[in-house]
Amino acid sequence: MDFGLSSEQQLLVESVRAFVETELAPYENEVEKTNAVRPELIRQIKERAIKAGFWAANMPEDLGGGGLDHVSLALMERELGRTSFALQYAVGRPSNILRACVGEQIDRYLLPAIRGERVECLALTEPGAGSDLRSMKTRAVRQGDHYVVNGTKHFISYADVADFIVLFAASGEEQTGKGAKKLITSFLVDKGTPGLEVRKGPNSVSHRGYHHCELIFTDCKLPVAQILGEEHHGFDVANKWLGATRLTVATQCVGRAQKALEMATQWAATRKQFGQTIGKFQGTSFKLADMATEIQAAEWLVMNAAWKADQGTVEDQDFAMAKLYATEMLARVTDHAVQIFGGMGLMEEVGVERLWRDARVERIWDGTSEIQRHIISRALLRPHEG
Structure with a gap:
């Protein structure tokens, strides 16, 4: 590398x-x-x-x-x-998930998204099924050449401004050695489709101006031609998207942390207490050193995963390690930044509190820190099983 x-x-x-x-x-x-x-x-x-x-x-x-x-x-x-x-x-x-478009879907969804004429949002999460996607209750029941969808999605980013939705719904079951397992199918759903209602969700403390919504499906009829990918293979479509999305989250956390470090460093170099700049006190300077070291480590994890993706050798645990470390690093770095600024760090006019507040959601969406640890540990243990 x-x-x-x-x-x-x-x-x-x-x-x-x-x-x-x-x-x-x-x-x-x-x-x-x-x-x-x-x-x-x-x-x-x-x-x-x-x-x-x-x-x-x-x-x-x-x-x-x-x-x-x-x-x-x-x-x-x-x-x-x-x-x-x-x-x-x-x-x-545009989400890489749209690369799964075929036939007429390419001209209707993929190419307009690339040209900037249409934008999409992704609908996975439900009130009772966050990280546990297999427990989703939104169902798509086939009736001839249509599916009828009923259920609710929430925390759906950009649904208020998107032109169409990539929906994931339970479309059947299969029996496995561990019991029944839901089959998932992904669909392309145009805003304005009868039976679809988009509602604004609760306000979040993170990322103001970035809204999430609730999607209510009530006997919403979707032609079979609206299936994205293969019927009952929605997880195959989702898995190709989730890795790249987790890398995006990790990478943006590095950029945000770099900005927090720059702001904290400038403050420490100019703010005076007890006759000298606060950067001369070890309590401050050591924080800056730790922040810089953690940011560098996170960036190397991110770039390693990106490089391996280019080589075709990346694995799920590479994305998981990058997201896990970078998101938790950002929490520590922004907290240190607020501490270095002192009371001013909590004032909206300064901007540090926004970085600190926005950092919290990164350890939750696109797979919680606990899910990332599960992916990493599972990869470590798999060779020793059976």
């Missing part, structure tokens, strides 16, 4: 950071105060992101995307992680 950046990658980092500083960061306070991103601002950012070549950077060039490799994409996500999560929505990276 080459730890150095190519000239193209260095230019990418500089370009994305400049875009964040000029097109996104100026609106952070507005989003924090209003808990919303104005539709016209979304359009403005989207247009400029498309012009800059950042939209759909994760999609292959032959489909109209940017064609970035995993390492370059991780570098881009790291820089985007330095700003409000809600604003990043307008710098679209």
Whole structure:
């Protein structure tokens, strides 16, 4: 693995950071105060992101995307992680799950998403089934050439602004040595489909302006042609998406932590107490040293997973290790940053409290820390079983 950046990658980092500083960061306070991103601002950012070549950077060039490799994409996500999560929505990276589109689905969903004409959201989580996807109760029952869907999804990000939904629902059962196991099918569902209701969810303390919703399905009829992937094989579709998404979460945590360290370092170098800058006290300087070390370790885990993905050798535990360490690292780093700022660290005008507050959700969504530990330990133990 080459730890150095190519000239193209260095230019990418500089370009994305400049875009964040000029097109996104100026609106952070507005989003924090209003808990919303104005539709016209979304359009403005989207247009400029498309012009800059950042939209759909994760999609292959032959489909109209940017064609970035995993390492370059991780570098881009790291820089985007330095700003409000809600604003990043307008710098679209369509979910890789849409690569499962076939036939007419390609022209109806995949290509418009790559061009920025349509955006998607993913509907997995339910009120009674968070990380335990096999216990989902949303059911899709086949009736001839249609499925009839009933159930509720919640914590569905971007559902309020998405044009269509990638839905996962229980579509049957199979008997295994451990008893009955639900079969899952994924569907493409257009907003406005009869039987689908989208409701705004409860307010969250993390990522203001980034809303999650509830989806209520009541006898919602979906043609068989709306199946994404193969019938009863929705987990195969989901598993291809979850790894890349967990790497994105980990990478953005590194970017956010780097910003927190920069802010804390500047404060420590200028804030004076007892006749000297607080950075001269070991209680502060040692925190900065620990923060820098942990950030570097997390970045290496992230880049290792991205590099292995490019080599075709990445495994689930690589993504899990990166997400586990980077998300928990961010919690420690932002907490140290608040402590270094003291009382000012909790003031909204400073911005450190936002990083600290937003860090909490990273250990929960896209697979909790406990799920990541389960994936890692299972990979360690599997060779010794049976």
